Amino acid sequence: MPLPTVILPGYLAGAIDYRRLQQQLTEAGYPTVIVPLLKRDWVPTLGGRSMLPILERLHETVTQVLQDYNAPQINLIGHSAGGWISRIYLGEHLYDVHGVQANRTYTWNARSWVSHLITLGTPHTSFERWTRTNLDFVNLTYPGAFYADVNYVCVAGKAIYGERRPGSWLAYSSYQLTCGKGNCWGDGICPIESAHLAGAENLTLEQVRHSPRSGGLWYGSLEVVPQWMSYLA
Template identity: 65%
Template sequence: MPLPTIIVPGYLETAIAYRQLEQSLVQLGIPTITVPLKRRDWLPTIGGRPVTPIVQQIDRTVKQMLQQHNSPQVNLIGHSAGGWISRIYLGEQPYAARGQVISSCWKAYPLVANLITLGTPHISQERWTRWNLDFVTNNYPGAFYKDVRYVCVAGKTIFGARKPGCWLAYSSYQLTCGQGNTWGDGITPIAAAHLEGAENIVIAGVRHSPRSPGIWYGSPEPLQAWMQYLL
């Protein structure tokens, strides 16, 4: 029986956007739920402020699934920012934000078998997100917990360039990894979406968000490339 699986939404995203992915996994026999985030839940985190309210909701959802399925562990699927926020949740260090020490420390790594990140920017040059990402990188570099399998999925879809149709990708890649002329999913460059020591995957043709036109990481065909880690 596959472990229960929890989808962690990307920044400012709601659970509704992941309903199709959730249903696809359930149809494959994988009990799945999305952290029940609403747009207003993200408001306290805007401007690089602590993501503590999101991590607390992840924790409640994990505990719910462990109890409901009488399981010792879960899988986490973190889309975009949901991936690095999940890495905070796994960790043992008190989460401090902009010099303010917060006593919250979830130490959830024994509860997680697999962490799959989809288009997650694991690094950033952008000043509003850099503090949080530096906290993760400095405390939990790479595939940090050896008993957790990290699977990092990147998209090779749009090459960033200073020309029509590629400007958004160029700007986003530049803010993320410091280089605009590179490949990515239109928002996250491949260079930022992978972690040292993880099982790193590149899928051609996928766009960043479930709200993007065309296919994204959770669409039926790309799903075939990474769902094996949940079975």
């Protein structure tokens, strides 16, 4: 039987946005649970602050899933920011860039519980000042597909070319903030080169946009999921 799967939503997204993806994976034989976040759960993280509240909810969910399924490991899917937050969760180094409070956990060393980390449209790099503190910690501490005992699968979408013209301006601006240049391909929010990691299994999917609210196909669309789902096997 495949390992159970946990989905960590993207920034400012709630679990409700991933219900169809959860259902599709479960019906395909991959039992799936979503970290039960509401949009308001992200409020304490605004302005580049600590992702500790999200990491704590992720850990609670993973612990419960391991117990409920009596499983030795899980597969972890992180959409958008959920991908790089998951990279923090895997590691053994203290996540202390925002300071440390007594009686709270700042390292989880969760890689022994995670078989595959699949990131969907994750901006693994950023030039935006609000996210640099967190992402610099991730990329300096755990560069690339850092742990050899974790299978990293990084999925990018190729749907919109960033240009300074109507219809492509948002993509251009987002790509520029993420990878330093706007004239490139991506999913409308995350450029391809930022969605991939050195040493990972890197996939690029045609006509796939960033989120379920982007319009058209996204990573969790019925037609798209089979293109990366096999890595959960």
